[in-house]
Amino acid sequence: xxxxxxxxxxxxxxxxxxxxxxxxxxxxxxxxxxxxxxxxxxxxxxxxxxxxxxxxxxxxxxxxxxxxxxxxxxxxxxxxxxxxxxxxxxxxxxxxxxxxxxxxxxxxxxxxxxxxxxxxxxxxxxxxxxxxxxxxxxxxxxxxxxxxxxxxxxxxxxxxxxxxxxxxxxxxxxxxxxxxxxxxxxxxxxxxxxxxxxxxxxxxxxxxxxxxxxxxxxxxxxxxxxxxxxxxxxxxxxxxxxxxxxxxxxxxxxxxxxxxxxxxxxxxxxxxxxxxxxxxxxxxxxxxxxxxxxxxxxxxxxxxxxxxxxxxxxxxxxxxxxxxxxxxxxxxxxxxxxxxxxxxxxxxxxxxxxxxxxxxxxxxxxxxxxxxxxxxxxxxxxxxxxxxxxxxxxxxxxxxxxxxxxxxxxxxxxxxxxxxxxxxxxxxxxxxxxxxxxxxxxxxxxxxxxxxxxxxxxxxxxxxxxxxxxxxxxxxxxxxxxxxxxxxxxxxxxxxxxxxxxxxxxxxxxxxxxxxxxxxxxxxxxxxxxxxxxxxxxxxxxxxxxxxxxxxxxxxxxxxxxxxxxxxxxxxxxxxxxxxxxxxxxxxxxxxxxxxxxxxxxxxxxxxxxxxxxxxxxxxxxxxxxxxxxxxxxxxxxxxxxxxxxxxxxxxxxxxxxxxxxxxxxxxxxxxxxxxxxxxxxxxxxxx
Amino acid sequence: xxxxxxxxxxxxxxxxxxxxxxxxxxxxxxxxxxxxxxxxxxxxxxxxxxxxxxxxxxxxxxxxxxxxxxxxxxxxxxxxxxxxxxxxxxxxxxxxxxxxxxxxxxxxxxxxxxxxxxxxx
Numbered sequence: 044x045x046x047x048x049x050x051x052x053x054x055x056x057x058x059x060x061x062x063x064x065x066x067x068x069x070x071x072x073x074x075x076x077x078x079x080x081x082x083x084x085x086x087x088x089x090x091x092x093x094x095x096x097x098x099x100x101x102x103x104x105x106x107x108x109x110x111x112x113x114x115x116x117x118x119x120x121x122x123x124x125x126x127x128x129x130x131x132x133x134x135x136x137x138x139x140x141x142x143x144x145x146x147x148x149x150x151x152x153x154x155x156x157x158x159x160x161x162x163x164x165x166x167x168x169x170x171x172x173x174x175x176x177x178x179x180x181x182x183x184x185x186x187x188x189x190x191x192x193x194x195x196x197x198x199x200x201x202x203x204x205x206x207x208x209x210x211x212x213x214x215x216x217x218x219x220x221x222x223x224x225x226x227x228x229x230x231x232x233x234x235x236x237x238x239x240x241x242x243x244x245x246x247x248x249x250x251x252x253x254x255x256x257x258x259x260x261x262x263x264x265x266x267x268x269x270x271x272x273x274x275x276x277x278x279x280x281x282x283x284x285x286x287x288x289x290x291x292x293x294x295x296x297x298x299x300x301x302x303x304x305x306x307x308x309x310x311x312x313x314x315x316x317x318x319x320x321x322x323x324x325x326x327x328x329x330x331x332x333x334x335x336x337x338x339x340x341x342x343x344x345x346x347x348x349x350x351x352x353x354x355x356x357x358x359x360x361x362x363x364x365x366x367x368x369x370x371x372x373x374x375x376x377x378x379x380x381x382x383x384x385x386x387x388x389x390x391x392x393x394x395x396x397x398x399x400x401x402x403x404x405x406x407x408x409x410x411x412x413x414x415x416x417x418x419x420x421x422x423x424x425x426x427x428x429x430x431x432x433x434x435x436x437x438x439x440x441x442x443x444x445x446x447x448x449x450x451x452x453x454x455x456x457x458x459x460x461x462x463x464x465x466x467x468x469x470x471x472x473x474x475x476x477x478x479x480x481x482x483x484x485x486x487x488x489x490x491x492x493x494x495x496x497x498x499x500x501x502x503x504x505x506x507x508x509x510x511x512x513x514x515x516x517x518x519x520x521x522x523x524x525x526x527x528x529x530x531x532x533x534x535x536x537x538x539x540x541x542x543x544x545x546x547x548x549x550x551x552x553x554x555x556x557x558x559x560x561x562x563x564x565x566x567x568x569x570x571x572x573x574x575x576x577x578x579x580x581x582x583x584x585x586x587x588x589x590x591x592x593x594x595x596x597x598x599x600x601x602x603x604x605x606x607x608x609x610x611x612x613x614x615x616x617x618x619x620x621x622x623x624x625x626x627x628x629x630x631x632x633x634x635x636x637x638x639x640x641x642x643x644x645x646x647x648x649x650x651x652x653x654x655x656x657x658x659x660x661x662x663x664x665x666x667x668x669x670x671x672x673x674x675x676x677x678x679x680x681x682x683x684x685x686x687x688x689x690x691x692x693x694x695x696x697x698x699x700x701x702x703x704x705x706x707x708x709x710x711x712x713x714x715x716x717x718x719x720x721x722x723x724x725x726x727x728x729x730x731x
Numbered sequence: 732x733x734x735x736x737x738x739x740x741x742x743x744x745x746x747x748x749x750x751x752x753x754x755x756x757x758x759x760x761x762x763x764x765x766x767x768x769x770x771x772x773x774x775x776x777x778x779x780x781x782x783x784x785x786x787x788x789x790x791x792x793x794x795x796x797x798x799x800x801x802x803x804x805x806x807x808x809x810x811x812x813x814x815x816x817x818x819x820x821x822x823x824x825x826x827x828x829x830x831x832x833x834x835x836x837x838x839x840x841x842x843x844x845x846x847x848x849x850x851x852x
Contacts, residue, residue, distance in 0.1 A: 209834035210813070213821040217831060239818050268831055268845040605814035605835070627787055627814070628741040 053336075055096050056145055059105075062089040063142050064403040070134055071406035073126055075421060083120035086134075090116060093141060105144050111164035112137040118171035133167055135407070136160060195226070195252040197278035198260060202247045205269040212239030214269050215247055221263055226253025237388065240585045240600055242673070243269075246381075250278060337433060340394050347387040352696055354380045355674075396436045398476040398485075399427035405447055409472065412451045419458060419469040420451055426476035431483055435577055438557050439485070442550040446487040446573050447472065449547070454489035454571050464568065466490065485575040493567040496522035503528060523563040523571075527551045555709070560659065586695070586705060588671035589654060592642030595671060595703055597695060602656045602708040606670055609633075610650040624664055626655050633664040634715045639690065644668060656708045663717055678705060690714050734850060735761035737777055739770040739793065740785040740812065745835075749783055749812075752839040767791025771799045774807070781846060782809045784829070786820050794824045801828030808849055812837075 066089045072082060094109035112134060119126060140160050200222065208214050215235040222228045230250040238245055251260070257275040264273040354376060361372045402424045413420040431439070455461075455470035462468050473488040496519040503525045504514050517525070529548040554561045559577035586597035587606070609624050623630045633653060637644035646668035653664040678693040685691060685704075692707035736758050738749045743765075750760050761777045764770040768790045774782060782800065786793040797809050811832040813821045821832045831849045833842055 210818040210821055210832065212818050213813075213825060213832055216822050216825045220825065235822065239822070266848060266851070268848045604817070627785075628743075 052100070052148065055100055056148060059093045059096060059145050060142070062093050063138055063145070065089065066138055067135070068403055068406040070131055070138065071410045071422070073131055074128070074410070078120075078126060080120070083116065087113060087116045087120065102144070102148065105141060107161050108137055108140050108144070108164070111161045111168065112141075115164050115168040115171075118168050122171055130167060133164060137164060195254060197229070198226075198251045198253060198257060199274075199276050199278045200247075200249040200251055200260065200264070201272075201274040202249070202264055202270055203272040204243055204245050204247070205271045206242075206244040208243035208245075208269040211241050211243055211245050212236065214238075214267075215245070217267060218247060218264065218270070219249075221267060222249055222251055222260075225255045225260055225263060226251045233385075233388075244271075244377075335393075337394075340390065340433075344387070344390045344394065347383065347390050350383045351380070351387055354383055355697070391432065392430075394433045395430035396433050397427065398429045398431060398436075399424075401436055401440055401443060402427060402474060405444070405474070408444065409447065409451055412448060416452065417457060418451070418455060420455060421469050421471050422447075423471065423473045424475075425473065429476040429478055429483065431476075431577075435483070435557060438553060439575075439577070442553045442561075442575070443474075443485065443487070445546060445550050446575075447474070450487055450489040450491070450571070450573075454491035456492050460492075483577045485577070486572055487575075488570065488572040490570040493569055494523050494526065494563070494565040494571055495567070499523065499525045520564075523565050526563065527561075586674050586703075587654065588674055588703070589636070589652075589667040590669040590671050591636045591640070591644065591667050593645055594642070595697070595701075596636075596667075597674070597703050597705040598654055598656070599692065599705065599708065600673065602658065604655045604657045604662060607653050607655060607664075608650045609653055609666075624653065626662065626664065629662070631655060631662045631664050632715070632717060633666060636665040636667050636711075639665070639711065639714050656711070658709050658712045661712060661717060663712060663715055665711065665715075733757055733759045734780040735759045735777065737762050737764065737770070737773055737779040737782045739764045739767070739782060739788070739796065741765045741788040742785070745785065745812070749842070752842050755839070756843050767793060767796035770796045771803075774800050775803060778804075780808065781850060782807065783812055783833075783842075784809050784824075785812050786814075786817060786824065794820065794827050797824055797829050798827040810845060810849060 066086060069082060069086050069089075072078075073086075090109050090113045094106055094113060097105035097109060115130070115134065115137075119130060137160065202218055204211050204214050204218075212235045215231075215233070215238045219228065219231055219235055222231070228249060229252055230248075232248055233245065238247075253260070257277065261273050261275045264270055264275075358373065358376050358380070361369050361376060364372065405424070406422050409420055409422045450472055451470075455472070456464070456466075458468035461470065471490045473486070475484075475486040475488070477484050496517075499522050500514040500517065503509050504511050506528070508525075508528050514522075526547050527550075551561050554575055554577065557577055559575060561573060561575045563571065563573055565571040585600040587600050587603050589596050589598060605626070607624070607626065622633050624633050625631070635644065636642075651666045651668075652670045653666050654670075655662060655664045674697065678695050681688075681691060681693055685694070690707055690710040690713075691704055692710070693705045695703050695705055697703050736753050738746050738753070738760060740746045740749065740763075746763050746765070750763070753760055758781075761779045762773045764773050766788050770782070770784065770793075771791070784793040784797055788796075793811060797811070800807050800809060805828075807828075807830075809829045811821055811824045811829045812835060813824075813832055814835045821829075821834075824832070831845055833845050
């Protein structure tokens, strides 16, 4: 074993693993489409890169395998006609062997099989003619951001939103629209999305390329509602666009894995060893990146959160000072808090990982599965470059491969059945990731036989999950959701339930534990789509603080529709278990939070605050003793035995150091009995 | 010439509140609609200077109604009335062409401050 320092070894392992993961999906594409030269070049380049680094570090076995594979690839590229399955299999074998080698790099084992494999690779290569190895195609440069006309003046714009602004994200969007109407908006920080559900008083900075005079820009912005202060000045002329305050979003610290799966050969920054010197080196220079251990980022995030907690405690303490001393201190603390929040946000975005890191291995898995099942399956991944929080990525791995396997196995029919039904013999699986504001939507779609609602109803009744009447009352769409019930999804032969459901309940549990939800859309004969909806990041939460029975609780604000006050006793409603109130012209069921948790309510009779929440389109209200305020905080998971209490989502620490239990609106809905998947949903209107 | 307002909200209470606010400030309430479909029809008919638009309404949401109104008249002034926690809907409405927004619960002076600014008064 070579005496490579641990540092280089870690780097090599990370980089080579990335190459090999991408290589796998590229090999799958070899079988799916007539292989074009760029694809061959990419495959060759990866193998070559692994070989080169391994050689530098003296890992001779890796060099041997990669070298032999590289030779075979070069000859396959020159071969006329179809690529044989056996040849691709051999390349897969080489990739697998390389992965194994890399995994056990620090173990000092000899492996006889390597020698055999190298032999086989060599034999396969010898059987093919040796084309004069053409030079590897240069990698195209990364796309250069379309810049505004450099002759236009740049304006530094600073806008302070009113403290009373209740929806800073929406307000920022209006500011952004105004700026865009006056010129080319080069930067804006924070973005409207970042300001969503924040408190008022935020300061927005922007860089605008425009011919509009500074006074005119200022007047246009001052004329907007809820804008307290505007400052517009000409930016220093010498300032290049990419300096000064950082462009949002900040460049990711972790270098992203290779491009996307759709085969654009965008090089990862900092690794362009095969590229000839570019014409204009300055313009094309990639953003410098460093690799950071994921763990280090986690620690940073924790510490950033601690700083935020500390600042919140300071703020609490400052409140006890006499006003003349408190005011300047609070102003400083607020400034500090903004910086800390920004720091926290940056660490969060540094933890973002592209969706492709999840999907890279899927083409290989689907290919193997398809061969085993005697089906032909085309996998299409869209949105590979959508970025998700690392926690979400890690937690999503299992459920996602579950859904894909499920779709390949049970959703898609075999080629004969498909042809009989007038469909193309090759089944199609589409994986899509996209961002919608503060959410990420991942869809797994097949064009297979669709689900059988009647069979699912039968199944649910048979497994004693519900009565025949309840099952009959379900719409087809509601019946599909039965696949998430444990009894329905796992037991019995899969074909009877038109196949769905190996552990779909586990998938749902996992997704919901991340604060997301999963739903099913299915059309008989046309296919099924599983829709997984997840929060962009899992740890920050905007909370509404409420008091019940002398205790404080947090309610995630994204579930809160509105708060209102109501005097139910005045309506003679005391005799009812659950009552209703009118919210925005609609009757909404109301429950007592104290009663749900078995706590004493300390509020005097009379009008009482209600929090109206929405879960899966169902609205309900819970009464509390008092509304206390709003707080942004870092949500931590519950530890046993609290994690088994229904209606609780997590725990957080308040500014004054006291722990705060955070309610889980979905669990609350279940406690109220309005979100039981077995019962048909109550009609939203006329519940009382 | 007093400015003419079209008030759109499915809650009678909200419509009354807004009507009082606008009347007392010298506006003319040209019409009231309690759903999105009616809103678009009344807009076409009345050509008001200003529309206040609720978001969550039956038949057609305030966002869709706004989109259609702005298509009818790109210079239409539509102010969304949203509740706390509906920020993403408000942002959707702005992208659909809404001029500005107010957040419920609001005081009369808040509404008038926003309205006067968007009407350039």
